[in-house]
Amino acid sequence: MASGTRQSGSKGISRRSLLKGAATVAGAAIGSDAIRGFPTIWAQNIKDVVLHHAGPPVTAIPAIAEQASKDLGFTVQMQASENADLLNRFLSQSSAIDCADISLTYMRYLIGRNILQAIPLAKFKHWDETIPLFTKGEYPDGRKIVQQGITPTMILYATDATGQKATNGTPTDYITGIPTVTNGDTLGIRPDLVGRKVDSWADVLSPDFKGRTAIQDNPTIGIIDVAMAMEARGDLKYGNKGNMTKAEIDKTVDTMLATKRAGQFRSFWTSFDQSVNLMASGEVVIQSMWSPAVAAVRSRGIACTFQPLKEGYRGWGYTLGVMKHVDGLKLDCFHEYMNWYTAGFPGSFIAREGYYSAQPDTARKYLAPAEAAYWFDGKAAETDILSPFGKVMEKAGNVRDGGTLWQRLGNIAVWNSVMDEDRYLTRRWNEFITS
């Protein structure tokens, strides 16, 4: 909801001109065979098809649906909602949705409940361009990724065509959803106000910033951020920060209670715009944050850094899944759509929010060279960098925090998660939040 208002608040004119620019790029791309497969469905039959795509506001963006409808010949409709509302829609109203952006953690709730169907790998054209983080659970240099939290491979491969069970890493010919978006989250800081170097998760608990820090009021993410900080500080070594034991939860929450009592936290945020306002107003100088929120603070002309930390990032990812009830012509349309979706336009769109497409090489084709160099290659911006909605967010000469794509995504210490002890965690979290 929060990001929804942000989008509708942006200027229509600049967005329009941006779309025009994108369309030009798209035209060039068609010429260069970047969009393949489009003519495989006979255009006469498909013009009445409407594909309902549900997702969170950061990816279910109407401009993407508009472009898809234009390119594909059938209608794509975007529906955005957040958090539990979104998960609830998947669980209770899946018949009103055709396909969905599903976070790796929500896959945990959805697989095995007869909501999704598997996608045959053979239908997916951009598999080879998908980063190995998703396909093999490793970095391009062959290092295995850290198995803490819910990693992409834990939910990606379905045992069979029904898609009701995931293999936990063993490759098969069916996937539960096509990889779409990923990123590594870290702490956001106000470099002008912190007054010293910040390079560790432990800094969010540092007495130097007493009364000027914030974390997310969300049990699963909030506790992982604090666990990163406690481990960095040397309080304890977790077996798996993404799946803590009861004892680990107790130790972490007890520390959080003491820290809260000492007045460390200024606030706890629940929505995107809250986190932006806390930072922009200077109430908070260091907090757990999202990349587009950092961008939103910066586009107000306020210094804000998505600070790389030596312990690494908290990773997360999204896949695009298709609902069980979709079949026949509509399923064909979905296959067209998923291949379009990973062919670059949406990837370029979310790249400008600071996220990464799971097929970065296709997204690159839709980014201007200066944009690609800035967002993916860690180079100084040659021109002013615009937000997805056409607002200048980065002056020429600036360099993105965290360096290249693989400097960020190559250093993920833990993934977002749903823990086995989530029932207990929720209780303890409520205790923390109410204390």
Add this chain to the structure above:
Amino acid sequence: MTSAGLSSILPFALRGRPVAEPGKRRTTRLPPWLVSWFQVGPLALILVVVFALPTALFLIVSFYDYDRMGIYPAFLLDNYRELFTTPATWRVYASSLKFAVIVWAITLFLGFNISYFLIFHVRSAVIRTVLFLLCAIPFWTSGIIRTIAWIPFLGRNGAFNQMLMGLGITSHPLTFLLFSDFAVIVTYVHLFTLLMIGPIANSLSKIDPALMEAAVDAGASRWRTMVDVVIPLSKTGITLGSILVFTQVMGDYFVVRQMSGGQSASIVSMLSTQIQAMQYPPASANAMVLVIFVAVLVAVMMKVVDVRKELVK
């Protein structure tokens, strides 16, 4: 929520005579029992559909078992046991009650005095209506906006702190102004004082000024007139206002979360954490306990003052 309260308040300014004379002759031939059913029917239907049925559903689900995958029919007391054995529960109830009592006291003081002024000191009906509208104008925007508007005002670098520092009253910004109990109470008072003004002004306007003159003629001081005449005659309004304010504070989620910056929690925000984690049975148990708690609270207030009897008078 507030707008529902508002509709019962606003017509006051335009109030005419009492609605219906009891015992007036009817021209229809419907049997009286059927007439009664027609009268209660619409409201009963609405209450059954939007209140009784959902509440019954919550009651049933609150005994269910659950895990990450879903909820399972069962009859377990675990959800209630966990609720009552978690210190957090007692803490949020204590904290919500604390807020409710403080806000109730402040809004009652403000509400009573403003109403008294509007009814007995303002002679012109036009000016009274204008002043009443001035009280109501903030309600033309949403409660969310009225809440959030306080944040830039009270913040560390906010308008109020800058004013204080500009006047040399403090050298450092006061941080307790925002994301604190103070901020929560300020916002509640701002939001809910009108809920007190409406019913109390309504009651006060029914008091025959002759009664007060009689009291003064009989030698009563202003204070005695107030205590022995005005307050007893306005207790219906005081009770109604108190019920509105209490239930609003107890059921609040947004103000506490925004204005305390998550430092304090309300009963509903605790429930919301459970919903976010897809834990519906404990959330239902939580909701049931809240409904019962507020119902008992309202019942006690109604016991102190029989509002229905007073309204019929």
